[in-house]
Amino acid sequence: MADEVLFDFLHMEMVSHVYKEQRPSKGELDSKDRATCVSILEGMGFRVGQGLIERMTRDSPSFKDELDMMKFICKDFWTQVFRKQIDNLRTNHQGTYVLQDNKFALLTQLSNGKQYLEEAPKYLAYSCGLVRGALSNLGLESVVTAEVSLMPSCKFQVVIQKL
Amino acid sequence: MADEVLFDFLHMEMVSHVYKEQRPSKGELDSKDRATCVSILEGMGFRVGQGLIERMTRDSPSFKDELDMMKFICKDFWTQVFRKQIDNLRTNHQGTYVLQDNKFALLTQLSNGKQYLEEAPKYLAYSCGLVRGALSNLGLESVVTAEVSLMPSCKFQVVIQKL
Numbered sequence: 001m002a003d004e005v006l007f008d009f010l011h012m013e014m015v016s017h018v019y020k021e022q023r024p025s026k027g028e029l030d031s032k033d034r035a036t037c038v039s040i041l042e043g044m045g046f047r048v049g050q051g052l053i054e055r056m057t058r059d060s061p062s063f064k065d066e067l068d069m070m071k072f073i074c075k076d077f078w079t080q081v082f083r084k085q086i087d088n089l090r091t092n093h094q095g096t097y098v099l100q101d102n103k104f105a106l107l108t109q110l111s112n113g114k115q116y117l118e119e120a121p122k123y124l125a126y127s128c129g130l131v132r133g134a135l136s137n138l139g140l141e142s143v144v145t146a147e148v149s150l151m152p153s154c155k156f157q158v159v160i161q162k163l
Numbered sequence: 164m165a166d167e168v169l170f171d172f173l174h175m176e177m178v179s180h181v182y183k184e185q186r187p188s189k190g191e192l193d194s195k196d197r198a199t200c201v202s203i204l205e206g207m208g209f210r211v212g213q214g215l216i217e218r219m220t221r222d223s224p225s226f227k228d229e230l231d232m233m234k235f236i237c238k239d240f241w242t243q244v245f246r247k248q249i250d251n252l253r254t255n256h257q258g259t260y261v262l263q264d265n266k267f268a269l270l271t272q273l274s275n276g277k278q279y280l281e282e283a284p285k286y287l288a289y290s291c292g293l294v295r296g297a298l299s300n301l302g303l304e305s306v307v308t309a310e311v312s313l314m315p316s317c318k319f320q321v322v323i324q325k326l
Contacts, residue, residue, distance in 0.1 A: 009214045010207070010211055048169070051168070
């Protein structure tokens with residue numbers, strides 16, 4: 001029970017800390033400050049994602065193809081981290097994937113009123129990093145972004161970078 | 164499996180981030196910088212500890228006395244957070260408690276060579292905060308410190324502040 005929320009709580013503290021340390025003594029964060037925060041959180045997620053996937057795939061057979069890896073992320077990886085699977089995976093079969101989570105764990109603590117929509121991105125950066133780190137360890141370089149249109153549902157877009 | 168290490172990994176990233184941000188452009192951290200880092204991490208732990216214990220004790224009957232609360236921390240709380248119980252609890256019956264964990268989860272990732280002993284304190288600050296936060300929510304103000312003499316075993320000393 002507490003186990004479930006330990007990660008969520010720590011994540012919220014971390015987001016709040018990273019945003020606080022960037023804030024100038026008075027006043028609001030400008031867009032450059034925000035970008036710095038997002039980048040710090042994304043970087044943390046990246047390294048954690050690498051570590052997690054390494055453990056999770058230690059005894060797994062290798063993957064058939066890119067889609068097979070994405071399915072692993074949507075099912076096994078997501079369940080380990082967020083306690084549920086991705087609800088919907090779509091792809092254009094050209095390296096772009098959209099992962100939809102209808103009840104994203106790190107947003108459920110926020111009210112789903114519209115006024116919090118603009119707060120949502122800061123709770124997504126770390127998770128984008130997690131996915132990018134995991135894929136990177138599987139040999140796929142990617143760009144991962146997220147968007148929220150109706151809380152607590154969330155879409156992650158993964159674009160694989162072809163070498 | 165990954166579930167177990169998700170918290171540990173995030174914790175390590177957080178420690179590394181907090182220490183990095185305090186470091187001057189070149190050179191070592193001085194003792195003032197170190198104290199700032201410890202205090203940041205302790206504060207994060209404090210707030211997470213408050214949140215966790217609130218959930219965990221929601222449906223519990225109230226506690227008989229101070230010792231009863233400490234036992235709850237050693238058994239239920241510790242198991243939720245660190246996946247094992249405290250191995251040994253000692254008290255002078257005057258408000259001082261020593262909690263010994265012979266294999267502390269957040270130290271097992273470090274080599275147990277002597278050369279890492281001085282690195283250990285930064286991995287303990289957050290956990291001291293967790294305990295202080297949990298006790299605070301149970302109505303006990305305390306000072307919590309930790310020491311390591313032989314890795315990965317660790318002693319937490321809790322001194323209850325009488326009003």
